Amino acid sequence: MTxxxxxxxxxLGALIVQGIAAVVAGVVLFSKTAMFKIKLFxxxxxxxxxQDSIDIDEDEEEDRKLD
Amino acid sequence: MTAHEASFRDPSGFVFIDxxxxxxxxxxxxxxxxxxxxxxxxxxxxxxxxxLIPHTVTSRTATEIIITPEPFTFxxxxxEWSFEMYKQAALLTLKIQKYALSKDFILKDASAYNVTYHxxxxxxxxxxxxxxxVEGTPWRAYKQFITHFFGPLVLAKYHGTAIFKMxxxxxxxxxxxxxxxxxxxxxxxxxxLQSNIHLLAKMEAxxxxxxxxxxxxxxxxxxxxxxxxxxLYNYINKLNPQEESEWGDxxxxxxxxxxxxxxxxxxxxxxxxxxxxxxxxxxxGNDGTFGRAIMEYVDHLIVTDxxxxxxxxxLRVSQQQDATKMLPFVCDVLQPAPGIGLxxxxxxxxxxxxxxxxxxxxxxxxxxxxxxxSGNVPFERSAQFFASFSSDLIIEFPKRxxxxxxxxxxxxxxxxxxxxxxxxxNFEKGFAVYFDLIKKQEVSGTSRxxxxxxxxxxxxx
Numbered sequence: 001m002t003x004x005x006x007x008x009x010x011x012l013g014a015l016i017v018q019g020i021a022a023v024v025a026g027v028v029l030f031s032k033t034a035m036f037k038i039k040l041f042x043x044x045x046x047x048x049x050x051q052d053s054i055d056i057d058e059d060e061e062e063d064r065k066l067d
Numbered sequence: 068m069t070a071h072e073a074s075f076r077d078p079s080g081f082v083f084i085d086x087x088x089x090x091x092x093x094x095x096x097x098x099x100x101x102x103x104x105x106x107x108x109x110x111x112x113x114x115x116x117x118x119l120i121p122h123t124v125t126s127r128t129a130t131e132i133i134i135t136p137e138p139f140t141f142x143x144x145x146x147e148w149s150f151e152m153y154k155q156a157a158l159l160t161l162k163i164q165k166y167a168l169s170k171d172f173i174l175k176d177a178s179a180y181n182v183t184y185h186x187x188x189x190x191x192x193x194x195x196x197x198x199x200x201v202e203g204t205p206w207r208a209y210k211q212f213i214t215h216f217f218g219p220l221v222l223a224k225y226h227g228t229a230i231f232k233m234x235x236x237x238x239x240x241x242x243x244x245x246x247x248x249x250x251x252x253x254x255x256x257x258x259x260l261q262s263n264i265h266l267l268a269k270m271e272a273x274x275x276x277x278x279x280x281x282x283x284x285x286x287x288x289x290x291x292x293x294x295x296x297x298x299l300y301n302y303i304n305k306l307n308p309q310e311e312s313e314w315g316d317x318x319x320x321x322x323x324x325x326x327x328x329x330x331x332x333x334x335x336x337x338x339x340x341x342x343x344x345x346x347x348x349x350x351x352g353n354d355g356t357f358g359r360a361i362m363e364y365v366d367h368l369i370v371t372d373x374x375x376x377x378x379x380x381x382l383r384v385s386q387q388q389d390a391t392k393m394l395p396f397v398c399d400v401l402q403p404a405p406g407i408g409l410x411x412x413x414x415x416x417x418x419x420x421x422x423x424x425x426x427x428x429x430x431x432x433x434x435x436x437x438x439x440x441s442g443n444v445p446f447e448r449s450a451q452f453f454a455s456f457s458s459d460l461i462i463e464f465p466k467r468x469x470x471x472x473x474x475x476x477x478x479x480x481x482x483x484x485x486x487x488x489x490x491x492x493n494f495e496k497g498f499a500v501y502f503d504l505i506k507k508q509e510v511s512g513t514s515r516x517x518x519x520x521x522x523x524x525x526x527x528x
Contacts (some may be wrong), residue, residue: 017271018287057166
């Protein structure tokens, strides 16, 4: 491990808790997706209502066209 | 070569100033990671998307690599951000971490000082914050993200943005135990807050005296880490502060009509145009309305206000208009951000940064009555403050008849008589200590006078 670069204490508690936070996150994301699909099915929202996403859109193709 | 005062925490390299140009030295221990990043799509994509400050490699030797990042005009710190500014900086950090993770890298730290505002948007400025991802490892910077970003934002939701000032006294973020204890009990019912704050605080307390930490191996899959990042992102994205604005919808409540407002704008534009400034600062500039009126005459413009909501409003409008020249941030002129950290120089004081920025013109519209009557600052001392960084000063003096002034005076109740000095003659006398009067003009339809002052070369008589 590149431990020499870990120049601050990450905190053992913080490393352990990520396992639990990940389980919670899995459930939260699953229910969010489920709710989204239900609302979509009932026509309460549209595909375009997707909120700002964490993912960076690399879309190389489009960028090349713009260049 | 001397490292920048703020650049000593990371052994990978340091920032230094080379004849006025900011450069970054990379030490041999970071060579492999840096080269891998240069050869991957990470830097390329993040630069192209405007999420990471671009750099050029200036020189390479066996002992050092020197890179030169694109310069930015003015650095702001987390305790000077409005809610929206803080939120966007947090989202940027998560976005970069999730992207880096998908390309086998991680952010090895998640300090709020890694982000600043540049050309109207938050941008990541610490090029050396990336490290290689080791499959199955948890995010080392997770706790730092909570103490620097998530904690302060959630606290601000419940207690207002004044909570961000706590970052001034906690340079490495607000301790998790403090975040947890300051949050209302009902937040324990929120799965996201319970796991990422309350449980974290408990686990940290439990393991704080466990000295065998290095022997414990905890695994977390890449997907699991992505889920945490995405959940935090979604949660922060929906956060809003619960606080009333100090000014509210100020410009709909002004004490002068549209004709007077237009007259002030025309006057201001013509005076600023004559000065032909490259840089400008509007102190107490609210939502940037008057800043925008002079924007076409400058290359860079700072608008500060004491009210986080006004700064939020300015940021929103500026981003909608793609106004890359505009830099809004929160500042209380009566207590500008101090120098903090090691030697009090790690993060420099606002007064120091303003002096270095040295704006060609300073606007102080409808501000002096607040400094004088709310802050009890004598005119000469206000003049001294403006003289510490301004050359040309356009300052508006609301006379005693102005309804805002009347209201501030009335609030003094039995001490009202102590403020008899608040008049044009005394104002001019105080400012004459540091400035030469160039011109003055009454704003038609108001009880306000606009002054153009020029700082005297020797500063004082």
